[in-house]
Amino acid sequence: MADATSATPEVPITELDVAYVKQLQETRLEQQKQQMDLLSPVPQPYAIGAGDVLQIVVWDHPELAQAVGATQSQSSTRPGDPFSGFVVDQSGDLTFPYAGTMHVAGLRPEEVQHRLAAALSHYFVKPQVTVRMASYRAHEVYVDGEVHNPGVIAVNDVPMSLYEAISRAGGFADTADQSDLVLVRGGASYRLNLTDMVASGLSPSRLYLKPGDMLRVVARDENDVYVMGEVNKPMLAIPKRTGRITLADAIAQAGSVNSSTADAVQMFVIRGALNGKPQVFHLDGRSPVAMLVAKEFDLQPKDVVYVDGNGLVRFNRVLTLLIPAINAGLTAGLVAK
Incomplete structure (x- = not known):
């Protein structure tokens, strides 16, 4: 548990290990199955509407x-x-x-x-x-975002699957994040992760769009993560075309940890800092097994990866702040004499 201050609340710290990462994957798979059951009812026959x-x-x-x-x-x-x-x-x-x-x-x-x-x-x-x-002019769906031909698509008597809608919109653009699609239906928004669905054996072709649905494909640069601290190149890490980015991917994009200044014991992932429910994950990077955990731990958009410095680095930084003050004091004393 991180110590609470007047500026920050008390936040629990979760240790990352193989068992916890496996539990996260099973939970995500169960959520995807529930979402598929919710969004994939039997398609209804085409009904005539105004304008047909x-x-x-x-x-x-x-x-x-x-x-x-x-x-x-x-x-x-x-x-x-x-x-x-x-x-x-x-x-x-x-x-x-x-x-x-x-x-x-x-x-x-x-x-x-x-x-x-x-x-x-x-x-x-x-x-x-x-x-x-x-x-067919009565019923339409809307495809927006990172596709080649965004716009309105008319619905005909053949049920329109998610893949067909993307195909008729020209397919994914190079900047598309295939793990982050937003489906707006009936006043509610649903986040769809095609990458995880396919990897889990769930076919997105079972998802059929309804008239009035809006599908938005999010850009990859909207889902970047921050890599800070003792890494060689602090940066914004961008997900792959599949939309997936793991803790190991983010550290690799930042040029790995700085071997001279980083403390491998103190590697953190800060999540949800602005939504009222922050989470902090801690990884002890000294063991080779830790890199396997980092390779399987998926980051979420706007996560912050922070690598702390070692004790010697912190001591040197304190000296760097103190020495100018000490020198100024000695100079003032000499001038006074």
Whole structure:
């Protein structure tokens, strides 16, 4: 337990060893399984919504197709224009000759087909109706962050998995952190770690996006860690492309510990200093086994790695502060004489 002062609270210090690192890995795997169960329900069939365009054909009655109007030519169609067909209005209603206006939002195309056939049977003998989706415009997901083509992606009748959404956004950029994806759904945010999922045997292809979801791929330089103290190059350590960075990786990026000034016994990782629940982890780096622990201990974004100096270094620094004061006192005494 670190001593409390007026400026810092009392913080427990956890010793890092093989057993504790294994416990952390098992806990993280269990949390990932729970998250997968929460975010991977059975995908629902596509439901028609406002803005969708339906292609409706009543066989042996070509005159009904004239209600659509002139067919647009491919050369004059802009990317945002809908295909030719019957558009579902903003109220979720569809208007069709003889059938009138009916509410179709939330229905599947085959359900609309049955309702149209029933309505047209009052005017035609056994009408044969075909309803197909001409343009999917009602439901969208949003992909932002470190992908090549961020933006809006339309959801169609094929359930959109997490991998498909990233693929349709152009794939991960070189600066993407594949261990830190943020999924915003229903007013809640979920952090997804694709690297750990794959390493644990959990397939991210089981995660399906829902209409209105937002997926953000975080940049690696937003998840850096600080390496300070008696290392050769104090710096901000950047995670790998997989997003993973261990304690050993961070020390290696900082040029290793300074063999002349570092105290291998006093290696610390400070975590969560600003969220009200700080944690401090201590590693005794004298043993070769300690490096195995450092290699398996994953750091989190904004962790602080601190390597303390040895006793001789601290003593020299005290002398460095005292000697100028002593010299000044001796000089003043000589001048007074």
